[in-house]
Amino acid sequence: MTIEQNIQADRWGVNVESLPKFWVDAEKLSIIQDLMFSGINVMLTGDPGTGKTDLTKRLAQAHNLPFHRVNVGAIRTPRDWFGHWEFIGGQTVFIPSEFVEAIQRPGIVALDEFNRVTPDIHNSIYTILDHNREVYIEETKQHISVHPKCIFIATENRGRSHTGTFMEDTAVGDRFETIQLELPPVETMAHLLEAVYGATADQALLLSRITHKLNILYHEESLSRPSGFRPAISATALLKRGQSLHTALKYTFVNRFSPEGGVDSEQTTVLQVIQAYLK
Amino acid sequence: MVVPNQVETWKNKSLSDFWLTGRGLEQNKNGMGQPYALFSHKLLASEDTDAQAMAMTAILGAVSRVIDIVHGRNKFTVNFSSKEARTHFATKQIALSAEPLLEPPQGYLMPDIVDVLTGMALHEAAHAQFSKPEYYTEMPGNPFMAVIRNVVEDVYVEHLTSLYYPGYAGYFWKYRRYEFDLHPEKWAHKPKKDLMDNELNLRASDFLLVMRSTRDYVSNVARVNKVAELLKKTIYIDNPVRLEKLNTRNVSKKIYDELYGNMIQQDIAYSLPSSLLDYNNRGNHQAEPGSTNKDNKTNIPSDLQNLIQNMRQEQLQVANMGELMEAGLDPDYPPPPPPMVVFRRPLIDEGAAERYEQSRSVVKPFVIRLRNRLSWANTRQVINQYQLPSGELDEDSLYQASYSNKIFRRTEIINTRTRNLDIGLLVDTSASMVYPAGEGLSRIELARNLATLFVEALEPVDSVRTWVFGFNLKGAVNMTELYSPQLMNKARLGMTGAEGTTPEGTALKYAALRLLSEGRALVQKVLVVIADGNPNPGPETKLVKEQVRRLKSQGCKTINILVGDRPLEYGYQYTIPWTDYYTVTTEFGRLLKKLVEEE
Structure with missing residues (x-):
């Protein structure tokens, strides 16, 4: 069966209502699918650890679509999108990139960490991302057209705390519809930690409460960095390996923050939060 | 419900130790954690208001x-109570009694006191958050009703907070132990002659103690115990959402009916004993304005309050927190705590x-003169x-x-090669500057005049940038930014006052840091210190010398x-004593030229 036939069989363009072992707000999930099946590019933003990258992959799985992930942060020159030159058998040969292959077939192309490169890197794919959906590759003298069922989903961390990112050109921003992802509600997060990562019910609830409170404090500017799913996942892993709850919390949540300033430090605040929920 | 074994742990250890030491999660008790982050009683008990304010801040x-x-950031401001600061829920202000700090109970160490204060603050905030408006607006029918209403409401808001934040339940316990159990005689029922009056008061006092004491108080009146059980059953439930919907007014009414039946006659004006009156007024720790009671330790003096307010509201740049803590903790540590350095931009x-x-x-008359003295800086060069x-x-x-x-030549006229200068003026604004500098002029006025002279003379010169800082030590080293390339309003120079002492070395250090960091790269920096030669003794004087050298x-x-009358040699390499504007301007121009040309 070809990919095309496979997709036909899977009823291309029919939304799923939820994703297994993953939470995203129902309305947002339906909007994301509506946009992507309408050929509109989607930009996922949100605090670190809200599942941006994971969502792209899970959408591909849910719709049985081929998935190709581009780590945009690793692209160094505008031409890197399309391939690189290699010295083979005495001559220099242009090796086209996986990206070029991926955009010519149906599937999801995830442009991960889209703003981790300087804006000029985006220039060479402007025409791919707008209504033209085609590009001329100088090196191979080829006109490439993007497959009508090729879906672009980009992810970005926005905000002052992401020091490795760049302000993106409005022309690029204009080519995407932005959906902001959030942490799941406390109970849902606890349920996921329990079901997917194997925490006990009590531990899962505690970890999600701490995560949520720390994230609120970040948005109130009492802490300098957000807390997503990751510290809770790490803490669960430590707990499963037999570490005590206190040790697990210390090496995951607490150590992410600076002890500088003694009683005024961010670590003190984190400890105060942890104490609030420890029984 | 509160689990008994939890109470056992609260009894014997401090809760705030968990985060004060930074070792709360440490399994290994010898772990490093953070350095102990609060201050000893030595600082609080010291005569030095600055030290007290720092610890309290x-x-x-x-x-x-x-x-x-x-409750969310900035939802409440927490202060110590004073004549100016009172708990006021409408303005989201919580005032804590300073009594636990100023008169700590025997055996209470700093973390225990922080526990009590935290419990106190959490209790007040819980009222503001969970008590319904009618709790504040309705007048209870009689004083006994008021006591019951307050007890019910207190128990209710504390339990509700504990359900959402189970780890904080212990702070309420600590607070209740401090408030109700340290002086049992204060809350115990005092017999009255009138039998009915006696019975009514006994039930109210006992009910209060059964519900609020942490020592499992049991009343001799069976009815009181029964009613207390009823209340516990109603309020100590595990579902916070259900509890939030509880109407505490109806609960209080029911408790009141159960406790007194129809014993109370509405047409009699009953009086409450002082303990219950005090209980009804809790949250208002403050003495009434105008009260002259000198033993009143719940209020802190206004000047201390002002210092604390300043320290908290200004953006603090803590110079060296580590040393500060060390100084607070070790009684034998000789030097006073290095002060915090606060840069302020005064409002005009x-x-x-x-x-x-x-x-x-x-x-x-001297503006043009000073500018001309610096004119060599702008000469076109051939x-x-x-x-x-x-x-x-x-x-x-x-x-x-x-x-x-090689028979050619080139003549170049360089217009741009002017002598760029970044000049920082550091003006002493300590209290000693009120003394006269001669000619019926105080030192601070003279210093203000000189600063004005410099700014007026240098402002139109493109190649020169000027910063002016005032400095004094009052609570912290206050560096007042009076004029800078970002702060061009010259009227701010009029904001020079004279108070506090003279931290000249520290001020020199921080003014130079600002000058070096904000000034232009590779541009000659000059720091002019206008002071009366009277720096704080000890480290500050030494620091002047060290800083000048550095x-x-x-x-x-x-x-x-x-500008003072004591031309002491204490570290500056070049000193121009004040005589008159003409001489000082000339001297300054000559000296500056010499120094800069030396390069």
């Missing part, structure tokens, strides 16, 4: 953060512009280059034509204009 900060965690008050104008009119392989033919070199092609090695020149 740190404590308030820590307590406020717990409140922020529960009404008189500032007037004072500035006054200064300007005094120095007006640079002639000879013996070049190309350019304009140099007739004087023609004789070499047979053996050399700045010299960084290429920054330091000049002292001495």
Whole structure:
């Protein structure tokens, strides 16, 4: 069966209502699918650890679509999108990139960490991302057209705390519809930690409460960095390996923050939060 | 419900130790954690108001953060109570009694006191968060009803907070132990002659103790115990959402009916004993304005309150927190705590512009003079280059034509090669500056005039940038930014007052840091210190010398204009004593030129 036939069989363009072992707000999930099946590019933003990258992959799985992930942060020159030159058998040969292959077939192309490169890197794919959906590759003298069922989903961390990112050109921003992802509600997060990562019910609830409170404090500017799913996942892993709850919390949540300033430090605040929920 | 074994743990250890030491999660008790982050009683008990304020500020900060965690940032401001600061829910202000700090109970260490204060603050914030408006607005039918209403409401808001934040339940326990159990005689029922009055008061006092004491108080009146059980069953439930919907007014009414039946006659004016009156007024720790009771330890003195307010509201730049803590903890640590350094941008008050104008009119005749003294900085320079392989033919070199092609010259007029300068003025604004500097002029006025003179003279010179800082030590080293390339309103120069002491070395260090960091790269820096030669003794004087030496090695020149009558040599390499504007202007220009040309 070809990919095309496979997709036909899977009823291309029919939304799923939820994703297994993953939470995203129902309305947002339906909007994301509506946009992507309408050929509109989607930009996922949100605090670190809200599942941006994971969502792209899970959408591909849910719709049985081929998935190709581009780590945009690793692209160094505008031409890197399309391939690189290699010295083979005495001559220099242009090796086209996986990206070029991926955009010519149906599937999801995830442009991960889209703003981790300087804006000029985006220039060479402007025409791919707008209504033209085609590009001329100088090196191979080829006109490439993007497959009508090729879906672009980009992810970005926005905000002052992401020091490795760049302000993106409005022309690029204009080519995407932005959906902001959030942490799941406390109970849902606890349920996921329990079901997917194997925490006990009590531990899962505690970890999600701490995560949520720390994230609120970040948005109130009492802490300098957000807390997503990751510290809770790490803490669960430590707990499963037999570490005590206190040790697990210390090496995951607490150590992410600076002890500088003694009683005024961010670590003190984190400890105060942890104490609030420890029984 | 509160589990008994939890109470056992609260009894014997401090809760705030968990985060004060930074070792709360440490399994290994010898672990490093953070250095102990609060201050000893030595600081609080010291005569030095600054030290007291620092310790209290740190404590308030820590307590406020717990409140922020529960209720959201900036929802409540937490202060110690004073005549000016009272708990006021409408303005989201919580005032804590300073009594636990100023008169700590026997055996209470700093973490225990922080526990009590945290419990106190959490209790007040819980009222503001969970008590319904009618709790504040409705007048209870009689004083006994008021007591019951308060007990029910207190138990309710504390339990509700504990359900959402189980780890904070212990703070309420600590607070209740401090409040109700340290002086049992205060709350115990005092028999009254009137039998009915006695019975009513007994039930109210006992009910209060059964519900609020942490020592499992059991009343001799069976009915009181029964009613208390009823209340516990109603309120100590595990579902916070259900509890939030509870109507505490109806609960209080029911408790009141159960406790008193129809014993109370509405037409009699009953009086409450002082303990119950006190209980009804809790949250209002403050003495009434105008109260002259000197033993009143719940209020802190106004000057201390002001210092704390300043320290908390200003953006603090803590110079060296580590040393500060060390100084607070070790009684034998000799030097006083290095002060915090706070950069302030004062708001301009009404008189500032007037004072500035006054200064300007005094120095007006000397403005052009000073500017001219610096004019060498802006001279256009003609640079002639000879013996070049190309350019304009140099007739004087023609004789070499047979053996050399270097017979050309170039004349260049460089307009841009002006002498760039970044000048920082550091003005002493300590209390000693109120003394006269001669001619019916105080030192601070003279210093203001000089600062005005410099700013007026240098402002139009493009190649020179000027910063003016005032400095004094009051609670913290206050560095007042009076004028800078970002703060061009000259009226701010009128905001120079005279108070506090003279932290000259520290001020020199921080002014130079600002100058070096904000000034232009590769531009000559000059720091002019206008002071009366009376720095704080000890480290500050030594620091002046050290800083001058350090700045010299960084290429920054330091000049002292001495406005006092004691021309002490204490570290500056170049000092110009104040005589009159004419002499000082000339001297300064000459010295500056010499110093800069030396380079």
